[in-house]
Every structure is written in structure tokens, then in C-alpha cells.
Amino acid sequence: MKAVTTQQMLEAGAEIILANTYHLFLQPGHEFVSRHGGLHKMIHWNRPLLTDSGGFQIFSLGHGGVANEIKGKCNCNRPKTLLKIDEGGAHFRSYVDGQRCYLTPEKSIEIQRGLGADLILTLDECTPFHAKKQHTEYSMERSHRWELRSFQEFERHSDGRQALYGIVQGGVYEDLRERSGHFVAEQEFFGQAIGGSLGETKEQMHDVVSMTCQYVCKTRPTHLLGIGGISDILNGVKNGIDTFDCVHPTRLARHGGALAHPDENDRKEYINLKNAQFSEDMRPIDENCSCYCCQNFSRAYIHYLFRAREMLGGQLLTIHNVTFMMRLAREIRSMIRNGNFSEKTHFRLPSQSK
RNA sequence: GGUGAGGUAUCCAAGUGGCUAAAGGAUGCAGACUGUAAAUCUGUCGAGCUUCGCUCUUCGAGCGUUCGAAUCGCUCCCUCACCA
Numbered sequence: 001m002k003a004v005t006t007q008q009m010l011e012a013g014a015e016i017i018l019a020n021t022y023h024l025f026l027q028p029g030h031e032f033v034s035r036h037g038g039l040h041k042m043i044h045w046n047r048p049l050l051t052d053s054g055g056f057q058i059f060s061l062g063h064g065g066v067a068n069e070i071k072g073k074c075n076c077n078r079p080k081t082l083l084k085i086d087e088g089g090a091h092f093r094s095y096v097d098g099q100r101c102y103l104t105p106e107k108s109i110e111i112q113r114g115l116g117a118d119l120i121l122t123l124d125e126c127t128p129f130h131a132k133k134q135h136t137e138y139s140m141e142r143s144h145r146w147e148l149r150s151f152q153e154f155e156r157h158s159d160g161r162q163a164l165y166g167i168v169q170g171g172v173y174e175d176l177r178e179r180s181g182h183f184v185a186e187q188e189f190f191g192q193a194i195g196g197s198l199g200e201t202k203e204q205m206h207d208v209v210s211m212t213c214q215y216v217c218k219t220r221p222t223h224l225l226g227i228g229g230i231s232d233i234l235n236g237v238k239n240g241i242d243t244f245d246c247v248h249p250t251r252l253a254r255h256g257g258a259l260a261h262p263d264e265n266d267r268k269e270y271i272n273l274k275n276a277q278f279s280e281d282m283r284p285i286d287e288n289c290s291c292y293c294c295q296n297f298s299r300a301y302i303h304y305l306f307r308a309r310e311m312l313g314g315q316l317l318t319i320h321n322v323t324f325m326m327r328l329a330r331e332i333r334s335m336i337r338n339g340n341f342s343e344k345t346h347f348r349l350p351s352q353s354k
Numbered sequence: 355g356g357u358g359a360g361g362u363a364u365c366c367a368a369g370u371g372g373c374u375a376a377a378g379g380a381u382g383c384a385g386a387c388u389g390u391a392a393a394u395c396u397g398u399c400g401a402g403c404u405u406c407g408c409u410c411u412u413c414g415a416g417c418g419u420u421c422g423a424a425u426c427g428c429u430c431c432c433u434c435a436c437c438a
Contacts, residue, residue, distance in 0.1 A: 002392095002393080003393070020389085020390075023390080052389050053389085054389095055389080056389045057389085057390085057391085060389090061391070081391090095391050096391085124389095126389085167389090193389080198388095202388095205388090223389090224389090225389035226389035226390095227389085228388055229388060232388070244388095244389095245389060246388050246389080246390095247387090247388065247389085247390040247392090248387070248388040248390095249388090250390085251387060251388085251390065251392065251393095251394085252387065252388090253393095254392080255386090255387065255392080255393075255394070255395095256393095272384090272385090274384090275384080276382085276384095306393095309393080310393095311393055313393085
């Protein structure tokens, strides 16, 4: 987690952290992590960990600009590091030292075994949004083959301490999602994750998630990869998603955004503390929030910290945003238990005017 | 008092006759951010308007040369450095 310690994550109420196979593989390397006795020990976290397979990074970086291509946006100003994908795996260049690397399903599982996360993912191929349907289909089929190989490699060394998730692909196409959902359900995965392109807009994403959830094994835990807006989570939960992971809360925090429940008349899910309107706002970000940031500091102070480019600003907002997400999850679980969950739930933010 | 350097938009700073409402920074104002190469990136930034374009006023001040001046000349004002 950028900008916060695992101790602070604990205090924020976090119960699980996602770590990244791709980045840890390139730097510092999974052997290095193993020498520490595994990820849990190295990062001082004795709760559950999930590792991504590395597929997303290879392909998103390969297409020249992180998630943009997969998400349907075009921002191609970064050097492309993906060299070649073949049936065996993905050839790519390390962005750290330029060295050629080869990630296969077996290698991904081996790395994740070395890292020692509790929940791990199969290697899949992430198809960009702009791919034609035929390509998406071909790519999905290859992902399926890779998932089988991942599973075999996983089984070969499994000591029962790790659990493997399969990944449902198929882009925005319902027939492909149906096939992929069924395929993953037929394998003996512990859980399943929904990956791949979810479309271009938020609306389409919600539709694709809802549609895909129909074809997913209902008795296994279901994870939605990479998604974490407030409304996205409410929509996902409505459709049966159990877990989410997302950089948005922490990245937003480092960029000056503080999560706040959306106003029913305003689709924005955060306030931008860098904005001039907060320069004299002495209230906490959210007076109902129990986090260290809201309990002790004003919006004006956070505003000043960002103005002064003090990294403490990003740290405090990260604490707030993670705390916020944890509270959101608790409230959702509570609503489900009480039988009154609604994805239309809105929580009013304290008035923004002074 | 002497000698030298210089005064450009909110600030710093290019520009030494037309392509200049004026490069580039910074600040300011706002936007983006969703399996993290992001404590990042983008837009905007003289004034006004009927704002995919038009009008007005700018480069210390004034006067002049020129078809045309931030750019050339003269006078004045003001900074800074060194020497007395």
C-alpha cells in the first residue's frame, strides 16, 4: 500500500491486502521475498493477502499506458514493454532494467507460491477494449488454456495453504462471458475473479458486471478485479460480487481526493481538497468518520499540506480513504444482514458550504 | 560622485524591426484518476465580448524614426553591482 504502513491499514479496519506479482517479480524478486519468509512477514501483515497474477500489468503496459487501453481510453505516450504473446506465455521487457522476461502460467504460480499470499490468481490475457470480438474470443480461449495450466501447476505443489481463483474473461460480449463463466465454474477453483475489459463507460461497466455475474458459479467467492468506485461496489454487491480491489482510493488520496458518500444530486464520490474552497474550511473531511485524519485535522490543513506539497497530505487522505472504504464495506454487510441492502443507497455528505 | 548592467504579463524569465497577446518555468484556477511504471497527468492562465471567433489595452514613462517597434533613437524615472 502506497503512503501507509500495514499498522495504519490495520487501524483503518482493513482485513486483506492485494499485492502485485508483476511488480514484486521485477523488483525485488520473489526469491528476495521468500528469504524474508514470505510476503506476510516482509510487510508485517498477519492477515490475508491476495496476489494478482501479473497478467494485467504485462498487457496494459504492453499496450502502452497502464489501464487505459483495456478500459477503452487512449493514452499511448508510454513505451510499450510487451514484446510478444504466444501460446506459452508473454514475452516482455522489464521496465526496471530493460531485461527480457517471460511470464508463463506456471511461472506466475511459482512466483505467487514464493510470495506466499493466501489467495492467488491464474494468469490470464487481458484483451484491450478496442479489440475486435473475434480477437477477444481467441484471447479468452487462450486465457482458459492458461488457467488450466495455472491450475495444474498450482495442484502440483499445493500444500493447502493457498487458494486459487480462476478468471472470467470475454470482454463486453455476453455470449463470451457466458462461455467463460461456465468454463471457470467447471474447474475446481476456490473462487473466481471477473477480469478483462468491462467497457468504456461507468454505465457499461455496471451492465457488463451485472450480465457477467449471471454466469458465474454462485457457491464460490467472486472477486471483481480492479474496481472500487462507491457506486461500482454497490452495483457489484447487488449482483453478488463478494470482494473488490482497487487503486482508486489510495491514488485518489495521493492526488488530493477525499472519499465521501455521494450526494444523491451529485455523482461525484469525493471532494478535491486541493480546491480553493477548502482553504479556510475548518471542519474535518467527514465529521462522522472515525479515522485519524478526520478526528484530528481540518480540511483547510489538508488543503495547505497539498499546497505545500507535503507528503503528509497524501498519507492522511490515504488513511481517510481506506477507512472510508472499510466503513462502506461494513455498512453494506450490515444492510445485507438486515435485509435492507439497496444499490441506490446514498449517504449525504456534510454540507460543503461554510 | 564615477563606471557598468538592467527595467517584459501575478512572480521568475526568453525575445533585439513584421510569423508577438508575446517562448519557457513557477504560482494561481480547474479537470482526470478504478486487477498502481501515477505523491501523477491534462487543460487554463492580459481585459472584455454575441467565446471554435471578434474587439480593446500591454513589454518602466514620454516623445520620435518606420508602412510596421517589446525590439532602433532621444529625454526622463527607477533598480542593482563594483569603484570612490
